[in-house]
Amino acid sequence: MxxxxxxxxxxxxxxxxxxxxxxxxxxxxTGDWRSLRPKLDREKCIYCAFCYIYCPDGVYQDMGKDEKYFKPDLDYCKGCGICAHECPKKCIEMVLEEV
Amino acid sequence: MAKPIGLEVSLAVSEAVRLCDCDVVAAYPITPQTHIVEHLSELVANGHLNAAYIPVESEQSAMSSCIGSSAAGARTFTATSSQGLALMNEMLYIAPVLRTPIVMAIANRALSAPINIWNDHSDIMSVRDAGWVGLFAENGQEALDLTIVSFRVAEDRQVSLPVTLNIDGFTLSHFIEPILLPTLEEVAAYLPPFKPLVKLDIAKPISMGLLGTPESYAESRKATDDVLLGSLSVIKKAFAEFHKAFGREYKAVETYKSDDAETVLLTMGSISETAMTAVDEMREKGEKVGLVRLRVWRPFPSEDFLQAVSKAKNLAVIDRHISLGVPFGPVCLEAKSLLYDAPARPSVTNFILGLGGRDVTREDFKEITQKAKALSGKSQSRFDLIGVWE
Incomplete structure (x- = not known):
């Protein structure tokens, strides 16, 4: 530790x-700073890595060529929504973080 | 027995820094401090002091360099005055929390405006809350001695804080006085090598200068305050061991003929020597007057102060700075707040003098003594500015 x-x-x-x-x-x-959480629609995702590149905190992890998507580490994601804004396919939705 | 030599007080401070085998000097010249760092740059250039001399582009950079070099484990010195100290301000608040020992001589000078290069205490008073240990020298020998003591206190691992050594600009810094220079060996025996409490080390990295969130900022400020308050015992020990090694005695609060005094004057810095002469002259005429001087300004030596003044009937607190918008000067505010809870307290009056280099004379202290006596038991609504033309 x-x-x-x-x-x-x-x-x-x-x-x-x-x-x-x-x-x-x-x-x-820093995950508990978040009020909105990114929710990915994997049907629409083209595995382009824009979310991975644009994330200012580097929380997106590449899930690999088989899974073909990027997953945010919610322990650190602050919910800024930049991934959702930049996504060319608009497949990331910012949903209210339920307490 | 060594013989005293005639030396400008600024140069005596530089020589003390050489005797302490300082590693890094980062400074920017400013009147009336310039001679200190000018002489240090000569000592380095001529090979008399094996140190890195960093000629920076501003005082803000000077203090930033000092914090960095101290964090890297180097014995560090700088000097400044007035506007230079003001330009360092943001860095001055950082050094104590990062526990970076730095010794800084301040040739005390008035703050602008109006532009004034002469002596008062407005520069040091503007940074009184920054968390530095603050010492005051009254003459040249003290300036040299206390520079050595400052390194010892700053680098003590229980303290590990920066220290300001205050010497009055011009009225002390530019005088030539007889000064005893200790040897390198004597100083080395008194001042152990610098072993930093925390150190920037590639082999064992740490992060310094972290974010303090609302959950940790207050705790960090309190931790620094605890260390600063606790440094008083280390300062006293450093004084006692200096006395043992060099034969010259220093106390956190110095007293002069104050034991049986009815009226006590409170001063800081070089005007104390003028005040002592005035006390002698008044004593000859039967006036029961004495003098108490604060050698240590931060941490405020509360108990020593209370012990020194509580028996007096009248206490005349002398300030060298106007805290604009407040009825009393900063030293008086400290004195009054401490005395408020004291079981027996003198009648406190406040006098401000010697602003912006205005001469301070023996007659001023005689006038203050008479005024303090006349105001005994009455309340003073605002400080009395001595010698003001109005």
Missing amino acids: IKGIDALMKASDLPDAFTAEPGSTLAFK
Whole structure:
């Protein structure tokens, strides 16, 4: 487990100089910032990788030549909707994140 | 026994930096601090100090370079004044939280406007909340000694914070005084090699300068405040060991004939020596007056201060800066807030003098003493600006 700055950390438990080990943002899951979630219609998807390229957080993973689609990692997707906007086939819909 | 040599106080600070075997100097020249870094660049160029001298394009870059070099484990020094300190402002608040020890001499100078290159304390007061340790020197020997102490305090792993060493611009920085120079060996015995608390190291990488979310920002500021408050004991220990090694004694709060004083004057910086002469002259005439000086401005030495002033009947707090829009100067505000809860407290009055290089004389302290006595037990609605032409 990579040590980072955790939410609700006491002042006395913070690391010296407010530092973190490299890659600590992996431990900082931003998925709960999301209010809209991308929903893919795989029937219309042409596996063009626009969502993968345009995603500002790099959360899309290539599912490979057999599956032929890209899947967002919802632990980190902030729900910005850029993938849906850029998709040439309009096969990504932003749906309300149900609590 | 070493003999004192005649040396400009600015150059004494540079020589102290050489004796501390500093690794990096990043600075931008500004009056009246220029002689310090000018002499350091000579020392580096002539091979007397094995350091990297970074001639930066602004003070903001100077402080950024200092934070970086300190984080990389280099003993780091810079110096500035007034507008230069103001230009560093955003970086000044970053260095303490990143726990990067840096020693910065400030040749204290008034802030514009109007443009003024002369001495007062408005520059340091503008960054009083930034989280730096703040020390004040009163004469040349103290400026040299406290530069060495500053490195020791800054780099102590319990502290690991930046330190400002305040010397009054011109009235102290440009005077030639007899100064005892310790040897490299003596300083090396007092100041251990710099072993950083956290370090930028390719072999063991860390991230510095992280985002502090609403869930962690307050905690990080409090953690830094805890360290700064806790540094007072390290400062006192550094003073005590300096006394042992070099024979010159320093205290967080210095007192002069204040034990039995009815009226106590409170000062910081080089005007304290003028005030001491004034106290001597008033004492000769039977005036029960004394002097208390803050050597350590941050962390505020609350207990030492209360102990030094609580027996007095009157306390005249002398400020060298107007906090515009507030009835009292910054030193007076600290004094009043601490004394509010004290079981016995003196009648506190506030006097501001020596702004923008206006001369501070013995007569000013005599006038202040008489005014403080006259106001005893009465409330003062606003500071009294001494020597103002109106």
